Amino acid sequence: MGALSGKTALVTGGSRGIGRAISQRLGRDGARVGVHYGRDEAAAKETVSEIEAAGGHAFAVRAELGVPGDAEALWSAFDEQSEGLDILVNNAGINKALDGTLKPIGEVTVEDFDHLFAVNTKAPFFIVQQGLTRLRDGGRIINTSTGLTRGAAKPELITYAMTKGAIDVFTSTLAKDLGRRGITVNAVAPGPVDTDMNAGWLRGETNTEAQQRVRAISPLGRIADATDIGDIVAFLASDDSRWVTGQWIDATGGALL
Template sequence: MARLTNRTALVTGGSRGIGRGIAERLAAEGALVAVHYGSDDSAAKETVAAIEAAGGRAFAIRAALGVDGDVETLATALETGLREYTGEARLDILVNNAALGDTGPEGESVAGFDRLFAVNVRAPYFLIRRLLPLMGAGGRIVNIGSAVTRIALPGELVYAMSKAAVTTLSRNLANEVGPRGITVNTVNPGPTRTERTAFVFDRPEAQAMMAASQAIERVGMPADIASVVAFLASEDAGWITANTIDATGGSYLGPKSLGA
């Protein structure tokens, strides 16, 4: 796999979970990957080390999102890293993955609502605006949405609203930057086993429930989402833009049988 040789990529929230899976896959395909993270230094170092051990190239960028100056902090560090590794501040692939999940009653407070939207919507919007000058023809923007924009789940209301905004962002931005040869798409993961969700999805009863609600009868893994992102980041996807890819394995499509 070398579809992304000589390409550069930024994956926000790239040190753990789905973000790490995406970062590792893009690096395996040949891209130099900037692994953004918010606060967990050890997780970021581990991700970069894993990429390098597999023969890839990566560097870490620490920047808290949802605070004043977040985008400029991230963008400045990215430009510095890109120049160090490539000699120029050119970005080919931007994956907006970093996000907060719904926080239940706390998320329904004004402060919680604003915090979630600051990270999930404001940050990717202004990061795109800040980094677009670094992108040329063939650039790829992939925003990570969520299946909760299609599936109504308890406790996910504010999160679902924020991810719906991301989907709208992708579609409208694609029309704006299309003349520059840049594509913009959204990938919507479904139930996915990560470090944070393992305590749920590793239970036999949860696996059985997932199998019953999935067309493909298993829980998703970060690699499943990363494969879709890697395709959208490649030249093969140059004619695909303004789309939302449901990468859920067919979650909650309805009954598989009407019975006897």
């Protein structure tokens, strides 16, 4: 019996990167995992297959976020395969403008701003709002934030950091509101993590300077792996975290010390 046996989880953006690591860990702990994805069906199927190959249970949930009706589409797809929910992980997010670049304030367009907030802030808000009737008492909500909301400012990530600042407020306020139902709400805030999203600047022999810089910001002297974040989320999803709520969990490897 795993720590999450008999539980059902939904991980948004659960097919790749940090989301995949979260999905896999929750599956190993016994949860039946809904692996949400927006467009990459192959990655979602691969994640589901890996969870099942390890003896777990999982299913894919497709819904593009950041578009009208996204929360409704997500829950409709979820309801076709599951009744009720115990763990909701709001992990899906983007950090770049519509053209795939990072921009300081002078270059951010209205469209860029609206897109980032639609995916990172509006979608989690309405996913939770519409999910509360499905989330069982004693459940868990875990949001992905970022070390940028409390660490060194990066001008080229101003809009992204703002979306996650809103998630921090969302987390603490929800925790106060849902405590009466025994539901805990927490945020996990990673720093740089070695994922496909960061591969362009963090992997390979041509990026040794960036790798050294990232290692240096943590007292532990290494680059985070997605499993480092997934394991923290697993703790917050378990009964071991029952007395932790409304918290912003620093998952930067001590980079903010």
